[in-house]
Amino acid sequence: MAFRGTIKPSANFNASADAEALKKAMKGLGTDEDAILQLLTARSNSQRQEIKATYKTLFGKDLINDLKGELGGKFETLIVALMTAPLAYDVTCLRNAIKGAGTDEKVLVEILASRTPQQVKEIIAAYRQEYDDNLEEDVAGDTSGHFKRLLVILLQANRQTGIQQDKITSDAQALFKAGEEKFGTDEQSFVTILGNRSAEHLREVFSAYMKMTGYEMEESIKRETSGALRDLLLAVVKCARSVPAYFAETLYYAMKGLGTDDNTLIRVMASRSEVDMLDIRKEFRRLFPCSLHSMIKGDTGGDYRKALLLLCGGDDA
The missing domain is CATH 1.10.220.10 (Annexin)
Incomplete structure (x- = not known):
């Protein structure tokens, strides 16, 4: 599988030199936040784990605790996320x-x-x-x-693998009967089918469902269910279609409207930066009227914004 992250391992990596540099950035009056964020966003997670171990060996102190003592707010939360495996x-x-x-x-x-x-x-x-x-x-x-x-x-974690041709139509019918066709909803059918079939199989089911009912699966779920169950069913359907598109949407709604859901923003940017951030950016640009980069830029500030933009890794304006 091709690497689709934005954060790559540093080529001439030296854990001791990095540990020294971080120690220096936290020394004396005032912390050099910029030095910290530039260094940590230019290392892969496994390299950060090595820096953490080396820091303890060299200075007898826990790097995360030292960072927490020097940083604050959302920037601190993001840096701690990046320092965690x-x-x-x-x-x-x-x-x-x-x-x-x-x-x-x-x-x-x-x-x-x-x-x-x-x-x-x-x-x-x-x-x-x-x-x-x-x-x-x-x-x-x-x-x-x-x-x-x-x-x-x-x-x-027992999802079936592959596509079961003989079940595509019957699954689509079962979902139709459980939702659109009846008064009230049989949530159990949604739960069983969406929870157990493979992503490839579900994509076939969604397309059969669309032909059969004229509705996208998501539309029916929104109409037929509510609350946390609706959110979970929608997430399962969206991830079956495309995990990067699901995260693009998650990021967009974390920043759209009044106030930013920083916890979600930090969680997704930190956990996908070495997985599929390039694909998330592409999907973001396809789905929304702006790039992920420009939305982060307009929605955050300070060192927190700088670090997020480095994780984003470029603009698709």
Whole structure:
């Protein structure tokens, strides 16, 4: 698979030199935020992990704690996200979403709908190792109804693979019968089909559904369901169609309107910068009247904006 991230490993990487440079940037009066952000956005995550280990060896201190002590606000949150290994970052985000005051459904939806079954398995194992808890039990204890059922299905990470030709029409019919055709909605059919079939298979089902009903799957879900379940079903459908397009949309709505949803903005920019940010940018430009770069520029400020723009990696104006 071709690399579609914007952040690449630094060619002449030297963990000791980087650790020294960061120490220097935090020394004395005032912190050199610019030096910190330029350095960290020019290293891959695995290189940042090496810097973190080297920093501890050289100075006997924890780099993340030192950064937290020097930085503040959204910029600090973004830098800490970049300094966290991807799997650990997903695990921490999920834990905070469940264990905080109230449940942050947005985080559960975004991570569990967009990660591959293999990644979900790794998340479950890392979560158990980190917290000695069962992620499925924690999620189930914190959610309810069909929303909970679909999350539990996604946590099984047992999606079928490939396209089952013999099931395309019957799946489309089942979804039609469960929604548009009947009074009231049979959410369970949506949950079972969308939670268990492969992305390739679902794309075929959506196109059969469109031919059969004249509706896009998303339109029917919006009409037939509500609340957190609707958000999760839509995320699953959108990720089956295109994960980068799903994240492009997530970023757009995080910045559109009054006030920016910085938590979402940080989470997506940090976690996709080495995965598919180039594709997200392309989809963003296709779907919306501006580029991701220009929207970040107009919606954020200071070192936080500088770091986000470096993660974005270019303008598609």
